[in-house]
Every structure is written in structure tokens, then in C-alpha cells.
Amino acid sequence: MKIAIVGGGIGGLTAALALSQNAHDITVLERSAGIREIGAGVQISPNAGRLLHSLGLGAAYSEISVNPHRVVLRRWEDDSIIRATDLDESFLSQHQVPLANVARNELVEILGSAVAARTNVTMKFSTHVVKVEPGDSSSEVIFADGSSQSFGIVIGADGIHSVVRPCVGGIDKPRFSGSAAYRALVPRSAVEDLPIDVTNRMGPDRHVVSYFIGRNRSHLNLVCISPEDSWETESWTEQGTMEDLLSRFEGWSPEFLSLLGRVEEPIFRWALYDREPLEQWGIGTTTLLGDACHPMLPFMAQGSCQAIEDAVVLARCLSDANTSDAASALRRYEDARQGRTAQVQTSSLMNRDLFHMLDGQEQKDRDMILSISPPGMSILDWVYEYDALTVAV
Numbered sequence: 001m002k003i004a005i006v007g008g009g010i011g012g013l014t015a016a017l018a019l020s021q022n023a024h025d026i027t028v029l030e031r032s033a034g035i036r037e038i039g040a041g042v043q044i045s046p047n048a049g050r051l052l053h054s055l056g057l058g059a060a061y062s063e064i065s066v067n068p069h070r071v072v073l074r075r076w077e078d079d080s081i082i083r084a085t086d087l088d089e090s091f092l093s094q095h096q097v098p099l100a101n102v103a104r105n106e107l108v109e110i111l112g113s114a115v116a117a118r119t120n121v122t123m124k125f126s127t128h129v130v131k132v133e134p135g136d137s138s139s140e141v142i143f144a145d146g147s148s149q150s151f152g153i154v155i156g157a158d159g160i161h162s163v164v165r166p167c168v169g170g171i172d173k174p175r176f177s178g179s180a181a182y183r184a185l186v187p188r189s190a191v192e193d194l195p196i197d198v199t200n201r202m203g204p205d206r207h208v209v210s211y212f213i214g215r216n217r218s219h220l221n222l223v224c225i226s227p228e229d230s231w232e233t234e235s236w237t238e239q240g241t242m243e244d245l246l247s248r249f250e251g252w253s254p255e256f257l258s259l260l261g262r263v264e265e266p267i268f269r270w271a272l273y274d275r276e277p278l279e280q281w282g283i284g285t286t287t288l289l290g291d292a293c294h295p296m297l298p299f300m301a302q303g304s305c306q307a308i309e310d311a312v313v314l315a316r317c318l319s320d321a322n323t324s325d326a327a328s329a330l331r332r333y334e335d336a337r338q339g340r341t342a343q344v345q346t347s348s349l350m351n352r353d354l355f356h357m358l359d360g361q362e363q364k365d366r367d368m369i370l371s372i373s374p375p376g377m378s379i380l381d382w383v384y385e386y387d388a389l390t391v392a393v
């Protein structure tokens with residue numbers, strides 16, 4: 001099959017790699033001038049990590065991964081531990097691969113190199129798609145220069161502001177969450193004393209997640225979420241200032257403020273958007289994947305992981321598809337993925353309320369329940385145990 005993937009981010013590149021295992025002719029259409037990824041870190045949980053291994057990325061992926069020893073929830077005001085979960089041997093034997101924290105650019109780099117090594121994938125950069133016209137036996141891609149090209153299948157993996165999405169009926173606008181994320185990095189040399197944890201500091205209306213990323217654990221990645229009244233653009237690259245960041249976390253623990261004091265500028269900030277789960281992902285021979293169909297708040301750390309799962313399920317559905325049954329193969333993919341991704345989208349939204357509780361009885365109850373609940377990460381088993389390689393399609 002002649003397949004076009006619009007967008008070469010984590011979702012689009014993983015789809016290209018997964019689809020290239022079969023005799024398809026794949027073209028990735030990417031707006032940027034080259035493979036690039038802005039933003040700092042991303043957590044890859046075992047449900048997606050296992051898939052990266054299955055796609056043959058094991059060694060390169062392990063090399064760029066930092067595997068945290070614990071997941072720790074702390075109180076904003078005094079840094080006291082509410083709950084600490086060891087990611088020990090039993091976690092590994094249950095999930096086969098560890099939780100991994102990676103630098104986004106390094107993940108995209110290894111995906112890009114693997115894709116470049118496939119003879120049945122062509123990467124086209126500086127290629128701006130403006131529209132797709134879905135048909136039953138082929139779909140037409142329209143480019144910004146007015147030209148067009150026909151493909152047997154078109155996959156919209158073009159992110160939260162997808163141009164493919166409205167072409168299959170998704171005309172809703174992204175929903176501003178009322179929160180902004182400040183992203184800051186601290187060089188490893190300034191935090192050698194810190195344990196290799198994923199830490200979530202929870203406070204009123206805000207929370208901060210930190211973890212090490214990069215080859216040789218080069219940096220501590222801080223994602224500081226705080227309220228924002230309104231936002232005009234959704235951008236990965238807008239710069240924030242240290243003064244602004246500090247003013248949003250006044251009164252937080254000395255340990256946390258000391259961490260902010262070690263941040264290496266620039267600081268980036270971006271608005272957080274999501275959308276309601278989408279009912280119809282595709283028409284005819286066009287479908288969607290990743291943030292283009294199910295953008296979610298990052299409070300389950302699952303956006304990229306869900307895009308990776310999509311890619312693998314899609315490749316399974318299309319493994320022996322031909323022109324006559326391509327559309328029905330895409331509908332099987334959508335049926336297999338819709339419930340799962342909607343559940344993760346909804347849970348991500350619910351985590352905002354859980355993380356951002358104002359101090360008071362409800363927050364005390366939350367902390368007490370978290371502190372006495374059974375050890376381990378079993379509350380996330382439904383996320384981590386999903387197997388895109390075997391789920392019914």
C-alpha cells in the first residue's frame with residue numbers, strides 16, 4: 001500500500017517504523033526542515049517501552065533512558081514524602097521493561113535514524129500539508145504550494161493543531177486547560193546529591209514533576225504547572241523568566257526553591273490544551289493518530305505513549321491490507337483504540353483535580369489514602385499492562 005503519514009513527531013515516526021515492517025511504500029510528510037523535537041523530557045511507561053523494544057530499538061532506547069529508582073509524591077510546603085514507590089525487581093518482572101525518562105530530542109533522533117534505515121520509507125521535510133480529501137479507495141493530500149498527491153492511505157499524525165482532523169469531521173477547537181507548564185533544566189553537576197526519582201510535588205492549584213533525562217543523565221528536567229488565565233497561542237518555544245517562575249511558587253519548600261536556584265536558563269513555557277475524546281477518527285482511507293486525535297493533559301504522562309500504542313495497533317491492522325479493504329482495516333484500528341485513549345484522556349483530566357487540591361480536609365484525606373494504599377504501582381496496572389501487540393483488532 002502507498003501510505004502517507006502527515007507529521008514526523010514521536011507518533012508519526014513510530015508509525016513509519018511499525019508500518020515499514022510490511023511491504024508498504026511509506027512517505028512521511030513533515031513541515032519542519034529536519035527531524036527536530038522541542039521540549040525537554042518525556043516519560044515512557046512500560047506499555048510503550050515494550051513496543052519500542054519490539055520495533056528493534058532496544059539498545060538505542062536503553063542507551064538514552066534514565067530508569068528512575070522510585071516515584072515519590074511530596075508535599076509542596078515542606079517537601080515531606082506523602083508516598084514513595086520503589087520501581088524494583090517486582091515492577092520489572094511484572095512489566096518486563098522499566099519506566100524510562102528520556103530527552104525528547106534523543107527519542108526522536110533514534111526513531112528518525114531507525115526510519116532512515118528503512119528502504120521503504122521516504123522522509124519529505126519542509127512539506128506543509130494544508131488539507132486531505134478522504135476517499136474510499138484513496139485519499140488526496142493537498143500541499144501549501146497548491147500541489148496535491150494521491151495515496152492509498154493517509155494518516156494524520158500532525159499533532160494537536162492537526163489539519164487532517166477537520167477533514168475527517170473533527171471540527172472542535174483545542175480546549176485551554178487554565179494551566180501553563182514551565183520547563184526548566186538543571187545540569188547534572190548541580191544536582192549530584194539528588195536521588196534518581198520521579199518526583200511529583202503537589203500544591204494548591206499547581207504541581208511540579210521532576211526527573212533526570214539525557215544520555216549519561218545529563219540534566220534534571222523540571223515541569224512546573226501553574227494557573228494561567230488565558231493564552232492566545234499553543235507554543236513549545238515561548239520563553240519564560242525566572243522571576244515569573246519564582247513568583248508562581250512563592251512559599252514552596254526551601255528544597256524546591258533551591259532547585260529552582262540551580263536552573264540553567266532559558267526557561268520555556270507553554271499552555272496546556274486538550275480536547276474531548278473524538279467519536280469519528282477517520283473517513284474512508286484517512287485516519288488519525290497521536291495528539292491529532294486524542295490530545296490529553298500531560299498529567300498521566302501518556303500522550304507519547306498512546307501515540308506509540310496507536311502506531312503499533314495501526315500497523316497490525318494494515319499488515320496485509322490492500323486497496324479494497326484498506327478503509328475497513330482503518331475502522332478496525334479505530335475501534336481497537338478509541339476506548340483506551342478516551343479512558344487515558346479522561347484520567348489525565350481527573351489527575352489535575354487530584355494533584356491541585358487546595359489545602360484542607362479533602363487534601364488531608366487524599367494524602368492519607370495515598371500514604372496507606374498498598375505498595376507498588378498497581379493503581380496504574382490498567383495503563384502499563386495494555387499490550388498493543390496482542391490486543392484484539
Ligand SMILES: Cc1cc2nc3c(=O)[nH]c(=O)nc-3n(C[C@H](O)[C@H](O)[C@H](O)COP(=O)(O)OP(=O)(O)OC[C@H]3O[C@@H](n4cnc5c(N)ncnc54)[C@H](O)[C@@H]3O)c2cc1C
Binds near residue numbers: 008272301
Ligand atoms: C508539558 C508536557 C509534558 C509531557 N510529558 C509527557 C510524558 O511524560 N509522557 C508522554 O507519553 N507524553 C507526554 N506529553 C505528551 C506528548 O508530548 C505528546 O502527546 C506527543 O508529543 C504527541 O506526539 P505526536 O507525534 O502525536 O504529535 P507532535 O509531537 O505534535 O508531532 C506532530 C508533528 O507534525 C508536524 N506537523 C504539524 N502540522 C503539520 C502539517 N500541516 N504538515 C506537515 N507536518 C505537520 C509537526 O511539525 C510535528 O513534527 C507531554 C506534553 C506536554 C505538553
